[in-house]
Amino acid sequence: MVVTAVTLALLAVVLLGPVSHLLPRAGWAVAEPRATLVLWQAIGLSAGLAALGAVAAVAVAPLSDTLFGALRRFAERFVAGEPTGGLGPLHTVLLMVAVVLGARLLGVLALSAWRTVRARGRHRRMVDLIGTPLTADRDGLVLDHPAPAAYCLPGGTPRVVLTSGALELFDDAELAAVLAHERAHLAERHDLVVLPFAAWSAALPWLPTVRRSRAAVDGLVEMVADDRACLHADRTVLACALARFGTAGVPAGALAATGTGSVLTRVHRLLDPPPRSPRLRYALVTVAVTLLALPTAALLLSGV
Template sequence: MIAPAIFLGMLAVVLVLPAAHWLASARWTVREPRAALVLWQALGLSSGLAAVGAVLMLGLSPLGSTVAEAASAWLAAIARGDLTAGLGPVHLLLVCLAVVLFSRLVGVLLLSLWRTARTRRRHREVVDLVGTPYERDRSATVLDHPHAAAYCLPGVRGRVVLTQGVMHLLDDAELDAVLAHEHAHLSERHDLVVLPFAAWTAALPWLPPVRAAGGAVGRLVEMVADDRACFGCERHVLAAALARLGSAARGSAPAGALGVAEAAVLDRVHRLLAPPRRTPWRRRTAYLAAAGMVALAMILPWVSLPL
């Protein structure tokens, strides 16, 4: 089990360091943002599985050539009353390290999910209390606030929130484009796409590529929402709305919300006015690479490779 553990460890290092850095700085992602998001998700999942799997396999290596054999041997030892299954201190320490690493990654994700859900619930309660329904779209709520802002609060009962400031800033066509953008966030549950990377950054804040991942994913979800919004509005109308909001908005959207003018506004305006040529071969390559990474991280612990 040493050989697949070494391969898994190398895979984790490659994914967390050079691969994440390359993907965060890649220029092709503006052409295929949805495929790039899938690749980011696969990279995050595969790197976590590979890191935990490599450490666990090294710890269990004396018990068998695969994780299945090692687990079977340990259960048999437990049945005989030997809780350590004959593992030495170093191997037991590696097993404990794998458990701690897995617990940290999952624990930070669950904690981030709970905190974000709590923040959104409180914000929705305030919005429902002080806001009024938007007469042209009853699913949106208007807040009596002079600053221009438009954002959504994802969840089971998602909200699109507009302020009086943005109502005065944009015309009806631009408001419709902004609403289409925010509804795209809600329908595609982009909050669930962004959340794991925020948790990943919280779990591994000392790694620059991990920190860069959150910003890259945030920009990509905005591009995906822009593209979907353009199915029902003109690209130049959404571009104008973004430009106005980008220059007038003060600060960022509230915690737990997704704002229409949050990320790389100038780049998104340029992309809307001069759409990049789509590249199907890059899209297919990204999907294949994503599937390959996840499959490799999941299969290696269950195979025996010669060293």
């Protein structure tokens, strides 16, 4: 059990520390944004499970030599009317820490999902009320506002929203490319991909790596949407639209948002697409699967 606990703790520390620090800087992520996104998801899940597992392993160590066996024994005793499961005070406190931490992570996620759905519904109803239909043959709503903006509202009744300022900025082909980009977000439910990273970066502001991972995931999601849009639109046209958008919307002051997944990177990527690498793709997915297998294995294997 000591080995299990130490292994899990190490895994969590390595994932939340150096890995989350270095991965946003990896140049190859731009070549395979989709696989990199899968890797980020695996890192998040694996780090969370490992951290919780490490605390739980130390807590229930006296009960059995496998984490799974110990947890089962604890559950049996708990149900049989022994609230501490035969654990001493220190171990009981540790187990409670693990439970509270796990409940908090899930609770924050549920709360964030609920708030997002509510805010989105309210926003959508307002857009439906004051927006005007884009054109007869193109789905979308236009808000009368001079600042160029284009965004989507995912969900059961999705919407693509543009401002009149954005319509003035783009020619017809560019507009089609922008719409394809927003529809790609909707079709792939990128809001669900982003949700846990957004929720946990809000809940754990003292963990800078979580914030960094959120920024990286946001950028990757944009690149994936760019790629999918380019199945229907020309890469150069989308690059034009993106660059036009970026240069038009410069605020007077330095109101710059976080630089990751920057517009400039995306434009360069569209103009000179990095060669796709199936080998890198397989490697990333393999690492992702391994990361998920590690805490699962630690649950079942007996340690010394």
